[in-house]
Amino acid sequence: MESPLSAVKRPRSFKPKKRLPKDIVGKYMFVLPGLLFLAVFMLFPIGYNVYLTFHNVTVFNIMSGYEFTWLDNYKAVLTDTVFLQSVKNSIVFTTLCLLFQFVIGLALALFFNKTFPGRGLFRALLLMAWMIPLVITGTLFQWMFAGEYGIINHFLLWANIIEEPIYWVSNEQTALYSTIIANIWIGIPFNMVILLAGLQSLPTDIYEAARVDGASKWRQFFAITLPLLKPTLFILVMLGIIYTFKVFDIILIMTKGGPLYASTVMPFYAYEQAFINYNFSIGATITTVMLALLIVVSLIYLRIARKEDEA
Known part of the structure; x- marks a missing residue:
């Protein structure tokens, strides 16, 4: 005899719908332009640059076969006194720029974080320094630091700080x-904007509790503001190192690396070797060393950021 329960239709077992290959292909088609862009304008130039470092490529043999030189280019660069001087200059340039940009930018961010009449106008005026093309900025500072007619020497002579003009860019x-x-x-404006955004995102109830407990302004700054700004500071320092380490145009406009390589930094020395001396392999080797240094800095940053997330 048939059981009444046997007449009830049993639900069919659910089977996930198989994704058709055309759906997968369609989704990858959306990212294909970005992948092609990265491959053509980033991966290929970097790969070809590394390829040049293992060959002897100059203006005389660029149309003929390249001679494979193993690590000779790296040996030549790492033992070059001018290159070592450019590394030192790059470190000094990057360190001092980041230090003063951060300190002044943080001071301005703390100032503009307060409410007062005309705050938006003054903040917009300060952003002009970041918006002006670097060619114009370099030319203006070159005139300001001019030996006999520069406004810097004019002010220092007027204030009796110096007795004769100083030739700043040629000394x-x-x-x-x-x-x-x-x-x-x-x-400075870039640091100010990033730090101001970080300050405005901080919770205000913590400061109210600190004021109730009698904490001074300095105590609030070092115990609350700086620790809470730590993620913003890490990002700002990372971006600052990458951007400042590859500065080229200011050096080209103001000093052209001189005098006697006193202001030559690594990007300018690579430019000089590749496009003035037409030694493309040495120029490529210098830029590859720069890339390796920046990758090391990036890895250190990622490691610190990972520890901060885990803590």
Whole structure:
């Protein structure tokens, strides 16, 4: 005899719908333009640049076969006194620029984080330094640091700080620092905007509790503001190192790497070797060393950021 339950239709077991290959292909078609862009304009140039470092490519043999040189280009670069000087200059340039850009940018961010009449106008005026093309900025600072007619010397002579004009951009002792001052002025607005955004995102109830407990302004700054700004600071330092380490145009406009390589940084030395001396392999080797240094810095940043997330 048939059971009444046997007449009830049993639900069919659910089977996930198989995704058709055309659906997968369609989705990958959306990212294909981006992948092609990365391959053509990033991966291929980097790969070809590394390829040049293992060959002897100059203007004389660029149309003929390249001679494979193993690691000779790296040996030549790492033992070159001018390259070592450019590494030192790049480290000094990057360190001083980041230090003063951060300190002044943080001070301005704390100032503009307060409410007062005309805050938006003054903040917009400060952003002009970041919006002006670097060619114009470099030319302006070159005129300001001019020996006999520059406004810097005019002010220092008027204030009796110096007795005779200083040729800032053509002096071996001051050329690099002249470009550092120019680049600091350019980078302050960027640091101010990033830090101001970080300050405005901080919770206000913590500061109210600190004021109730009697914490001073300095105590609030070091115990609350800086620790909460730590993620923003890491990103800002990382971006600052990458951007400042590859600065080229300010050096080209103001000093052209001189005098006597006193203001030559790594990007400018690579440009000089590749497009002035037409030694493309040496120029490619210098840029590859720069890339390796920046990759190391990026890995250090990622490691620190991962520890912060885990903590």
